[in-house]
Amino acid sequence: MALERTLREPIHLLDPELYVEPEPTPGCDICGALVRQLREARNQEGPNYDLTKASDIVVEIGRHPHEDGEPK
Numbered sequence: 001m002a003l004e005r006t007l008r009e010p011i012h013l014l015d016p017e018l019y020v021e022p023e024p025t026p027g028c029d030i031c032g033a034l035v036r037q038l039r040e041a042r043n044q045e046g047p048n049y050d051l052t053k054a055s056d057i058v059v060e061i062g063r064h065p066h067e068d069g070e071p072k
């Protein structure tokens with residue numbers, strides 16, 4: 001089937017993870033730095049353009065613990 005062949009091809013640009021906006025914790029320097037790196041990794045015209053890295057950064061922001069940084 002022609003359709004099956006199309007679906008097998010890698011579709012990196014359509015990976016939904018790449019377009020998820022992570023929610024950095026306000027006041028967390030690490031999250032702030034990660035978000036900045038994420039913007040750079042997503043910037044096609046920038047020197048640090050790397051969508052694989054962008055995806056990793058999104059995961060990293062989601063996993064960043066905030067034992068001390070959480071607002072009370």
Ligand SMILES: [Zn+2]
Binds near residue numbers: 064066
């Ligand atoms: Zn953080």
